[in-house]
Amino acid sequence: MTTTTPETAVPRENTTTPLRLRVARLSILVSLVVLGIKYAAWAVSGSGALLSDAIETILNVLASVGTLWAVAFAARPADDNHPYGHGKAEYVWAVIEGVLVVLTALVILAIAGHDALHIQAPEAPLPGALLNASAGVINLIWALILRRMGRTHHSQALSSAGDHVLSDVWASLALLVGVCLIPLLHWLWLDPLLSALVALNVLWTGFGMMRHSMTGLLDEAPPPELVHEVGQTITQAGQGALEAHDLRMRRVGSLYFVEFHLIVPDEMRITDAHDICDRIENAIRAVLGRSSIHIHVEPEDLAKRHKPGASGVLVM
Missing domain, CATH: 3.30.70.1350 (Cation efflux protein, cytoplasmic domain)
Incomplete structure (x- = not known):
């Protein structure tokens, strides 16, 4: 004899879903604001490193849209075609986001290689670095919120989004220090080197996101x-x-x-x-x-x- 109660045959809807959806929607707005600030930082400075950081933030915008889709789709109740619910949509999106992160890292590496062969001094590194730093502060606050929400409400999509944004914070911090050193030390090669370091950081984050998300897909x-x-x-x-x-x-x-x-x-x-x-x-x-x-x-x-x-x- 096998026994299940009616409420377990079709899992009940998660009451935290509306909150998770609001956070996912707000994440799109935050990523657009940060993108605008980082684009302005690159436009002011002409720094290839800051351009790499802005390109990575474009991915953040796309990832935020994907996170909203994943959270909304995962919240759907069980149906005839999906009797165990749609919860794995978040894991699927987290893997896809990890792949996009890796591809973005490769693009940034290509830009860094081009800049290394055509080194130019940034026009106004300090104003650009300060703008980029302000975007980093916004990202830090939002990354901590996303990670906390992901842990509290068991949302892989929000957790992965938080990890992704937090990796952007460390990259922004490294860029702030490095770009400010360029006019002091006159090390023009530091700009493409920082771009390459940003790419490696993004690459590491992408592989980590895919590895963590696969554990959910494989029913660990x-x-x-x-x-x-x-x-x-x-x-x-x-x-x-x-x-x-x-x-x-x-x-x-x-x-x-x-x-x-x-x-x-x-x-x-x-x-x-x-x-x-x-x-x-x-x-x-x-x-x-x-x-x-x-x-x-x-x-x-x-x-x-x-x-x-x-x-x-x-x-x-």
Whole structure:
């Protein structure tokens, strides 16, 4: 016998979705403002390094639009074609954004190579650097907000967007220091070198985003500590059952999927077994929050606790 309650058969809509959508929309506005400031910084200074930073910010605008799409699509309720919901859309977009970041890094590297072969002194490095620094401050504040929202509401799209913007902050800081040093040290080669360093930073960020997002697409298990806590919860709430085994868990966005087998006495009535399952499900939700729980009820002769080498067995 397999038991799920109606509310877990089709996961309930995440009540934080409207807030996540507002943050994603605001992210587009912030990225456009930052792009305008960085374009002005390049126009004032003529610095190839600042141009590279502005080009990377164009990607931020496109990424913000993609993040809004991913958050909105992931919020759709389960349907006949997607009975487990649309939560993985955020992971898919995070991988796509990582690819775009890598491609942008390659473009910036090409610009840096061209500038290295045609070195020119920036026209007004200090005003341009100051404008770029102001954009960096805006990005720093917004990156911290995005990362916090992503962690709090389990949004891979917002977390990846925050990581992306934060990488832009470190690049802006390096550019501020470097571009200000050019008129003091007269090292004209420093401008294309900074462009190359920005590109390498962007490249590293892009690969990191793809690697982290792939764990969600491949249904990587939650941390062992959390799995152990859920196992302990099943043991405590499953009084009346004999054993639980083969516990498996995964997370898609803010929704956890939990499944395991529950051994009950042969003489137990179906209604009693169902009551135990309800009690276990409520206890698991108290730990995990929004969850889809699948419990397969089995008779005594399928218990594993007396079988040699059996693992993953929780004795009630």
